[in-house]
Amino acid sequence: MTKMILKYSGALLLTVSLAISGCKKLDDMNRDPTRPTTTEPQYLLTGAQKSAMDILYNGLQNGYIASHYAQYWSGNSRFVDSQYQLDEGNNTALWNTLYSYSLHNLDAIIKMNSTKAGQPGVGNQNAIAHIMRAWLFQVLADTYGNIPYTQAFQNETNITPKYDDPQAIYNSLLDTLQAQIGILDASQTSYNTGDIIYNGNVDSWKRLAHSLMLRMAIRMADANPQKAKQIIEAHYQQAITDNGQSAQFQYVDAVPNRYPQNDKDRPIIDFAVSTTLMDYMAGLDDPRLPIYARPSDAEKKFVGLPYGWSTSDPAHKSDAFYSAPGKQIYSATMPGILMGYPEVEFILAEAAARGMNVGDAATHYTNGIKASMHYWRDLSKTTITEEDINAYIAKVPYTAADWKNVIGTQKWLALYPQGFQAWFERTRLKFKKPGGQPLFMAPKSGVLDLSVKDGVPYRLTYPIQEQTQNKANYDAAATAVGGDLKGTKLWYNKF
Template sequence: MKLKSIFISALVVLVGSSCSESYFDINTNPNSLPTASPNYVFTNAINTSATNIAGTSAGQGSSEIGFYWSGQWTQGNGYIINTAQFAYNFTNGDFNYWDNYYDNLQDYEYVINNADANNQKFLKGPAKVMKALLYQQLVDMYGNVPYSDALKGTASLAPKFDDQKTIYENLIKLLDEAIVDLKANAFAGAFVGSDIIFRGNTTKWAQFANSLKLRILIRQSKVAGREAYIKPEINKIISEGSGFITGEEVGVGGPTFYLATAGKLNPVYDRWGYDANGAKRALNNYPRPTQFLINTLKANGDTLRMKRIAYANSGENGNAPGTSLLKEVSANYSGTPFGVSSGYLPANTVPLGPSLLVKGEYNRPYILMTASEVQFLLAEAKERYADVTLPQTAQGYFEEGIKQSFRVLGANVAGAEAYKGSGIVNYDWAASPNKLSAIAIQKWISFVNFNGLEAWAEYRRTNLPETPQSIQLVGETKRPLRFFYPNTESGSNGTNVEAQGAIDVFSTKLFWDVD
């Protein structure tokens, strides 16, 4: 749990003051790092969160594995099959997102602990929201993790692990604290630029906090006995009054932040799209939408979204960015079977589409949470708990969720309206006998290209949709339910790792995964 980005920010402060006379003061200890201003640390921390989740041209982010294991993406042929990902042949040396997450969490903790002293109280609320987001993702990847004893530097070099359900409850409290801080501390105008998500809009930060709280609560909805906890907490969100994220996404960066310069591109564009000079990345041919996804969309007439999720076979036309080389008709859209290692080359399969990648659009925001996800969370909350004080019907939230999914993909939202009364199960509310299943399947579709971690978490929680097993595992039914604790943590904190017991990634379920 290092302080890497804090030290980097401190170095920036040091370099920036190198021409000042005070730098040459003989009474200054040259071996003592200067204090990093929380606003610099906060900006860097948010950017780091985006790259840790999305990945970069140099390495996989935590969300990418979720796209694979939720059945939305697979590996393009032309590469040696990755057996860790598609045959589930992995160890505690694979999928170490832990170290980068805790490094990043230390940055947010620094902001929280130093905001008051630097007259930047307005950063405490946003830093707490981001801290809660990262811890939610850590729990969903690893289960029990260090929480109450973590982020203390040398005061706790071997932090104990906390129970995952208790962490979830503490994250709700942390988000409550964040909202109090947000309401009490408006951003100072000179520091709005340090917030590369909402540009200092504390109301939107509070709405993000409430939306994240709802995600954490609904994640537990299938756990026996949790209704008595969840319902009052949902009602508390409503009575608090800030509302939820609606009609827009929670996005990092954007046109004023990302640049056409190496290392400063949107991380998605940088990893799977193009470099700063517009040259296509080799990895553009790696992730491929699955045959199951493409065929499911076709079977339900959902071609408007399909054509935004994927380009037609052969990919994007670089001379007409945002369009396909082939004619964009359903017959030219072919998915790749999950885990297949040959026979499905780039020329005859679909790649990631214009909802995610368009040549030259290097400065799109990186999306942390979509408005469609929030609507589906509200739909499930109302369907499960009819007496919560949410103002709309479950059907209303469900239909708005589909509409917002069309919008964020860049598809004509009239296509969403056409499903009302269509009779298509899991699209038309009235025609869907199992409303919770319809919500789960539409939420799964809405995550495609935007949030692999949530897609995988919801797949584990609901077991929907029923995706095909990897071709690499003939006759086997096992699926990964979590990660091993990384060998780096075992090496530095072995006693506390061992205290979690034997971990079987195929049977040691997280507390909210009850089916």
């Protein structure tokens, strides 16, 4: 961690809390909740939620990095991002925001409440903060590998924290989530204001904790199959069971609380939907395609942009000839998804395919597709009939012998536009189209990072500032992960 992050005084750490008192939803605000003047747990929570969602769904991080690596989108004029040339400013902003704003706010809640032990609602407030911390630390560990964890917030005594092993972090996060499930008490209050995701509903946060444990467990299914099985079988029945229970941060159509990547604040010029996503969906007549993408301006039809294609190629047409992401994806009120019901069903489908005792793989697989279709139908207010859904499922039947490709492709489609989670799943499962034909393509104009040998980065390199401001621990972490390169595989990718 950098000195810039960890030398903040206690007062400055609280400057990312919420300024407006008495709000229960984001649309009650008329000011930016990441720039507040009041420091109370509920305001800190809103600041943590919004700062995290803003950076994870920003065009610079979700767009140029994660959605490129998931191969949902391809860059228009900035095609080098699709060739794996990492913008260090975007990378540093991701690291700094999650640590110095989002996680610091959550840590501040827990420290602030340390003097209030036993008071009504404090246990629930801290448990919710811990659950959000677990979510964000997993995102960081899955993005970089070894990261500051146990010493991350010892800012008064240690401004150069060590980097912890991601497997150890996973184990700690799982223990933490298990503990919070036991602490959460629906008979007590929690956050009466400030919780945009679940409005302080304790049962909802408990379901999310169970669901996050499923996400962690399935990601380690190859690295530690016995532990993955134990966790999934113990927690799947208490996880999210319908779209209405999904964890989302609902943005509103008012500055500064719009979805961070919307076409009201700036025109659509950065990205086109990749041919990878477009051609696969079009080939299946996927009912979600008109939601995921929009017809090209020039020809009024769905046209994908080949991935990583240089604009210097004479065959490369202007942006108007390629499909931009859909209107709902660029809506000012698009929610930031923390974890949705479709993902839970696909986790259980994979768990069943691996022999875990969680029910029938084909049933969970079908449930996952239906949940995704229903989610997008309801969100975008389009007409996707049950007949449409059943016809689609008939084209993509569950096949036990090909479960990795079958489940992988449909989970990838359902995770759109969650670039980070889709990228993590792409590198973990290494899936292809059902039947084994390649789904993803290498950058059309070549790779600019020669460490990326498998067609996709497995991680982000550490921010450059770490090499000078926390050099000894940076060097140790770079050695521990196997080299600070984008082509270095994470612990759960080495199987």
